[in-house]
Amino acid sequence: MERIPHSQLIMLLIIFEFTATISFVLGPLAAVSNYDAWIALIAAGMIGWGFAWISYKLAMRRPQQFFVQYGSQIIGRWLHIPLSLLLVFYFLHSASIILREFGDFMVTEYYQQTPIWAVAAVIGLCVACAVRIGFEGIFRCAQGFFFIILGSIFIVPFFINKEMNFAMMSALVKHRELPEILRGAYLASPMYGGIFVILVFFPWIKNGKKTMRSLGLATAVAIFCVLIHLVPAMMIFSPKLVGDLTYPDLELMRYISVGDFLENLDPILVASWSSGIFLTISLYLFCAVFSLSQLLKMPDYKPLSFSVTAIVVTLSITMARSSNELTLYMKHAGMLFAYICQFAIPLLYLTVDTIRGKFQKTKYPAK
Amino acid sequence: MTIFRWFKTAKSALGNPGLDPIRSVAGQPNANPQQPSDLEEAIDAPISMEQRIGWYREQFDRCSDVVYFSFVAGAGTACSVIFIQGIINEETLHRQIIEAAMTIRSGESSEQFVRQLFEGRRLPVSSMDITASLTEGLRRILLGEVLLIVDGDARMILFPIEKFAMRAVSNAENEVVIRGPRDAFVEDISTNLTLLRRRLKSPALKTETYFFGKHTQTKVLITYIDGICMEGLVDEVKHRLSRIRIDGVLGSSYIQEAVADNPFSPFPQTMYTERPDVVAGALLEGRVAIFVDSTPMQIIAPVTFYMMMQSAEDYYQNYISATWIRWIRYLYLLISLLLPSLYVAVTTYHPEMLPANLLITVAGSRDIVPFPAIVEAFLMEISFEAIREATVRMPKQIGQAISVIGALVIGTAAVQAGIVSGAMVIIVSITGIASFIIPHYELGLALRVLRFPIMIMAGVFGLLGIVTGIILTFLHLVSLRSFGTPYLTPTAPLVLADWKDVAVRAPWWRMKARPHLYQTDHEKREHFGKPKLPEEEGSS
Amino acid sequence: MSASSLSRIWKVIGCLAICLPLTGCWSRVEINDRAFATMMYVDKGEIEGNVKLALTFALPNRLIPSQGGGGGSGTQGNPYDVVSKEGKNVAIAYRLIQSDLSRKINWGQLRVIVIGEGLAKRGIQPLLEFLAREPDFHLKAYVFITEGETTHLEEAPAVFERLPSEVLREFAKQRTVINTSLKDLLVARYYGNDTIISMLVSPKKKMISEKNKTARWIGTGGAAIIRDGKMSTKMAVNEMRGGLWIMNELKDAVISIHSPTDGGEISYRVVKAATKIKPEVRKDKIVFHITSKAQGDLVSVDSDLNPSDPKQHELVARELSKEVERRIKAALDKTQKIGADSFILGRYLEWNYPKEWKQIKNNWDTIYENQVEFDIRASIEVKSQGTITKSPWERWAG
Amino acid sequence: MVLLILVYLLIFGYEWMFARRKQMDRRSITIVMILLVCGFLYAAIQIVYPYSLTPNPLLQEAFRPLSHMIWRE
Known part of the structure; x- marks a missing residue:
């Protein structure tokens, strides 16, 4: 197995962290934390990084083994299997949520007549192929798309700076309300906490010790990428309108006005961004498939890819009857579920492992 | 990962001496890994000349071009030569073998003559080979050698004086350059080798010979530069070649298809070239070239996607303009793949994109x-493909007529009749031009083929369909390998050092390291620093 | 190997079979089955409470110089058409229009919305509701209010441009009028729903281009102050120009002043205008400091003033600044009089004094009317004097 | 529904071929097939009874007390 170099890891995680955030979280974030959205976003990134730190600590205990395989040594078989299943379900669920949101987006904005299952199936096909090709395929794909996606994200602020109201800067500096920041961070941190997935494939990362640095870098860049869309959006639309719009980032892209020709390039930008969404879903799905295959002690994870993708696609279509329902779910359960999987489960393992290590020093020398 | 596993098994197989293809010394045809099955076991020659000639007559039954000529050499030894008419140099045969053998030296006994003959002291020839196997003799006759049978000695002498009808070295036709060398490979493998030798005058240039094809017995040379090329790569090439079982090899593409990593890919996984300088360049980068007899196109492996976007001309031009041209090529690569589908997607799904x-x-x-846009696009693209194919295959004079008619029909008449739109004609023409800009023909073909499924996707899903098509293509490319080297090497996986010859064409004084190949240790090249300005030179 | 090639065949069949049902091409609409709405007129309907919606469509087949096959259309008639219908609300009117068209209406090119005065007085909220929900609309679309009925405007030919919508877009781009976009209307909802929309006029005029027939000309004129979603008063052109200063939208303007020396007209072209607004909360009032900076280029001098004399020069510059201050003041006074914070000055307060804003947010309109003062300062530097340095008048005099 | 069956049949066929080519062990094949059947059943139930249970309401129920604490609604 060729190991994953850090450059690939960083690139994939940047895409993984910001693509879904930029399109689906911008609105709720601005609605909840108003002018403090940018602080909330940075805080969310830090929190997400903190979550990943727990997973990293846990993974570093046995850097050569896969979490799903050694987990039962820590907390016992009967607790480990349901928890792992929960994790697998979380990955599947996250993948299908993003797929659903993407489908909703496409169907409302561009393909009004198209049924959502068609969009989901097309992306599902890509994702299944990606997982089938394997782990390094996803990472290399990320590397190939990285510059395109990042480029399309970075050009937007340059084209809309004419429309921005820079006088609002003072508001961004002067407003400071803790509850608003906390709420925003609460909303956005699961998007960044998603990087705890490194726990699943940690042994494949080349030079695992440096992982934390890479994660930090990835998170920082991802925060930056979201910020350069969030702040202009707030400056143009005012935070309240950003919170009111269903897809503020799309409206931002549509606001580009440089000459007549570049005025309506939003579909192109959306196209490049949707390849980022594809990578995000692929990574979640890969984690699910890989953990599941290890849990079932299968020699290879690839045969599972198509069947699991089919489940994800059906789940994404059926999980909510309307986009409203999905929003409600995200508000009331989605975040908490994410917190439990990203934070509580790794923490549980880590604590138990530490306590055990203290009692049985011979077995695992504590660091 | 499957490829990985496969690679591993391939490695272990290589370690096994039983499977190791037989190494041969450069230039010396050796026992072949694949012999005609009915001649598998070597038959030891009987002493009697008649018996041997009789055996050969039996083998060459109804072969009217085989010549058996018996004569009495000096000192009264009965000899005979067997050869195939037309594929040997009869002049040499006559002057240096028969005439020399027939000269009678005074006081030479028959035994002396035979001994001197086999010791290579009797005949003024540059090379000869001795064998005692009838089957070996048979095989070598077919390769264009002359078999000399001496009565009373089981050994036989083979003179490699083959001379096939061949074309003279001429200008490269497919890979035309303006400033670079003009010579191109021809069908004759030894001429081709000389063209390469002329460029690489180094003992490190190794050429190993194999024969393939049960009936064609085509000579195949593996060439590489020892010390630059990885040992593992050469072993891998040999291993893959050793799997070939084939009736005939009529062109290098036969070998090309047999050694591909992913046989189901539309993308070429080895490159062909007709230019000796391209082969030399590839060898200097640590790659392996496979020469196949009777074809002017030689194979280079491993290759990457971006190698096929480079033309030999890039290295003979100013590096700044070469870089610019390279970017133009990348742009048109995208256009040739996507433009018709973009047109379809934009006009039928996203009209608001247009100003x-x-x-x-x-x-x-x-x-x-x-027609709907997608049908229109298909119609035009397919008729354009037809015109292109017709012009390529037809003799030149007819080809011109076809292109004139095609341009007339597609360009003007169709628009005026209102069957296709003017915009579509523009799109198709730009796409057509774009596909000619790709330097490597096979890559252009692959993109031409891929254009159609992406067009369907665009017709069904608009831009989302195009993105899906690109993602699927990209996933395929990412998983593709050419002899272990990932196909998209400098971009995915990212090797920034190699971008010097991909994103730009760096000047030669910046090309300090060879490109990154799978498992290579990335050796440094001999290089010189940046040329100094005269005033800098003066001050230092 | 046979199994593997078989599986490949399966894969290919699979891909095809998955594609087959997808060939429904649900969202596909050919470009020649679409009608591109380029402009939208909304006015009150004949029946009380109704809305009249009119859409301008470009007719592509008439815009192209067709060669041969097209069937000889070309010069006959206008390259656009206006279809109008009346309904209970905009959405219903839109459905009615759609049902009368052979092509599907596409909103992607719609950049200009014109509201009739009658509807504007009734309130623009129902219109906003429709526009904001439809995903195809761009928030960039410019909004105008027309004097009188929109029908007049519909009749006006586009003389300089191919389509009438282009005329209005160019107005907005030149920034000679306040350009209010859909986005601005949406933002205004959060600050008491007061805003300002520039107005169009359509006087009758004899047109040489239309073979000397009398037709309507599309022109600009003033602006409408929207108070609580309803148009309340008009603003004259000069006041609107002041508004442009406040909104920092001025690109170039010609300002004429009376010479301090003899009262003759002196005109300046003002460029590079930049306005900064700073609120200040004092005990019982709120002061907005409005500082404008610009550069003035001399256009013409109809007085005995000597522009090359630095002293006189400074005098004129001061006068020019005062004129600008007057204009700004006039615009602000107009809005303050009716208690409509049309320039959304409230947001400056929100940005800089978040706590104070929270307290006064709910009765901002009354506070704006009574307790807000303006401190307007304009400083205009006169830099260039044009091609000649001396006035032609001077020679005559001398 | 026809579509769903078609899609699942395709996946089934593909997996079956893949399994045969790779000579996968029985266990893996069984697992894959069971997963396929589960996915199919879930999808079929969702189509036949559109208002049947999905994981989201379940999760929402499970987290209700916590989310009440957070949003105070």
Whole structure:
């Protein structure tokens, strides 16, 4: 197995962290934390990084083994299997949520007549192929798309700076309300906490010790990428309108006005961004498939890819009857579920492992 | 990962001496890994000349071009030569073998003559080979050698004086350059080798010979530069070649298909070239070239996607303009793959993308067209493909006529009749030009093929369909390998050092390291620093 | 190997079979089956409470110089058409229009919305509701209010441009009028729903281009102050120009002043205008400091003033600044009089004094009317004097 | 529904071929097939009874007390 170099890891995680955030979280974030959205976003990134730190600590205990395989040594078989299943379900669920949101987006904005299952199936096909090709395929794909996606994200602020109201800067500096920041961070941190997935494939990362640095870098860049869309959006639309719009980032892209020709390039930008969404879903799905295959002690994870993708696609279509329902779910359960999987489960393992290590020093020398 | 596992098994197989293809010394045809099955076991020659000639007559039954000539050499030894008419140099045979053998030296006994003959002291020839196997003799006769049978000695002598009809070295036709060397490979493998030798005058240039094809016995040379090329790569090439079982090899593409990593890919996984300088360049980068007899196209492996976007001309031009041209090529690569699908997607799904004035123009031109955009695009693209194929295959004079008719029919008449829109004609022509800009023909072909499924996707899903098509293509490319080297090497996986010859064409004084190949240790090249300005030179 | 090639065949069949049902091409609409709405007129309907919606469509087949096959259309008639219908609300009117068209209406090119005065007085909220929900609309679309009925405007030919919508877009781009976009209307909802929309006029005029027939000309004129979603008063052109200063939208303007020396007209072209607004909360009032900076280029001098004399020069510059201050003041006074914070000055307060804003947010309109003061300062530097340095008048005099 | 069956049949066929080519062990094949059947059943139930249970309401129920604490609604 060729190991994953850090450059690939960083690139994939940047895409993984910001693509879904930029399109689906911008609105709720601005609605909840108003002018403090940018602080909330940075805080969310830090929190997400903190979550990943727990997973990293846990993974570093046995850097050569896969979490799903050694987990039962820590907390016992009967607790480990349901928890792992929960994790697998979380990955599947996250993948299908993003797929659903993407489908909703496409169907409302561009393909009004198209049924959502068609969009989901097309992306599902890509994702299944990606997982089938394997782990390094996803990472290399990320590397190939990285510059395109990042480029399309970075050009937007340059084209809309004419429309921005820079006088609002003072508001961004002067407003400071803790509850608003906390709420925003609460909303956005699961998007960044998603990087705890490194726990699943940690042994494949080349030079695992440096992982934390890479994660930090990835998170920082991802925060930056979201910020350069969030702040202009707030400056143009005012935070309240950003919170009111269903897809503020799309409206931002549509606001580009440089000459007549570049005025309506939003579909192109959306196209490049949707390849980022594809990578995000692929990574979640890969984690699910890989953990599941290890849990079932299968020699290879690839045969599972198509069947699991089919489940994800059906789940994404059926999980909510309307986009409203999905929003409600995200508000009331989605975040908490994410917190439990990203934070509580790794923490549980880590604590138990530490306590055990203290009692049985011979077995695992504590660091 | 499957490829990985496969690679591993391949490695272990290589370690096994039983499977190791037989190494041969450069230039010396050796026992072949694959012999005609009915001649598998070597038959030891009987002493009697008649018996041997009789055996050969039996083998060459009804072969009217085989010549058996018996004569009495000096000192009264009965000899005979067997050869195939037309594929040997009869002049040499006559002067240096028969005439020399027939000269009678005074006081030479028959035994002396035979001994001197086999010791290579009797005949003024540059090379000869001795064998005692009838089958070996048979095989070598077919390769264009002359077999000399001496009565009373079981050994036989083979003179490699083959001379096939061949074309003279001429200008490269497919890979034309303006400033670089003009010579191109021909069908004759030894001429080709000389063309290469002329460029690489180094003992490190190794050439190993194999023969393939049960009936064609085509000579195949593996060439590489020892010390630059990885040992593992050469072993891998040999291993893959050793799997070949084939009736005939009529062109290098036979070998090419047999050694590909992913046989189901539309993308070429080895490169062909007709230019000796390209082969030399590839060898200097640590790659392996496979020469195949009777074809002017030699194979280079491993290759990457970006190698095929480079032309030999890039290295003979100023590096700044070469870089610019390279970028133009990348742009047109995208255009040739995507433009028709983009047109379909934009006009049928995202008309708001076009600025108002352009939109009205396009809409106006499409107003009278009876077909949906996707059908129109398909119609035009397919007829364009037909015209292209017709012009390539036909003799030149007819080809011109076809292109004139094609241009007339597609360009003017169809638009005026209102069957296709003017915009579509523009799109198709740009796409057509774009596909000619790709330097490597096979890559262009692959993109031409891929254009159609992406067009369907665009017709069904608009831009989302195009993105899906790109993602699927990209996933395929990412998983593709050419002899272990990932196909998209400098971009995915990212090797920034190699971008010097991909994103730009760096000047030679910046090309300090060879490109990154799978498992290579990335050796440094001999290089010189940046040329100094005269005033800098003066001060230092 | 046979199994593997078989599986490949399966894969290919699979891909095809998955594609087959997808060939429904649900969202596909050919470009020649679409009608591109380029402009939208909304006015009150004949029946009380109704809305009249009119859409201008570009007719591509008439815009193209057709060669041969097109069937000889071209010069006959206008390259656009206006279709109008009346309904209970905009959405219903839109459905009615759609049902009368052979092509599907596409909103992607719609950049200009014109509201009739009658509807504007009734309130623009129902219109906003429709526009904001429809995903195809761009928030960039410019909004105008027309004097009188929109029908007049519909009749006006586009003389300089191919389509009438282009005329209005160019107005907005030149920034000679306040350009209010859909986005601005949406933002205004959060600050008491007061805003300002520039107005169009359509006087009758004899047109040489239309073979000397009398037709309507599309022109600009003033602006409408929207108070609580309803148009309340008009603003004259000069006041609107002041508004442009406040909104920092001025690109170039010609300002004429009376010479301090003899009262003759001196005109300046003002460029590079930049306005900064700073609120200040004092005990019982709120002061907005409005500082404008610009550069003035001399256009013409109809007085005995000597522009090359630095002293006189400074005098004129001061006068020019005062004129600008007056204009700004006039615009602000107009809005303050009716208690409509049309320039959304409230947001400056929100940005800089978040706590104070929270307290006064709910009765901001009354506070704006009574307790807000303006401190307007304009400083205009006169830099260039044009091609000649001396006035032609001077020679005559001398 | 027809579509769903078609899609699942395709996946089934593909997996079956893949399994045969790779000579996968029985266990893996069984697992894959069971997963396929589960996915199919879930999808079929969702189609036949559109208002049947999905994981989201379940999760929402499970987290209700916590989310009440957070949003105070």
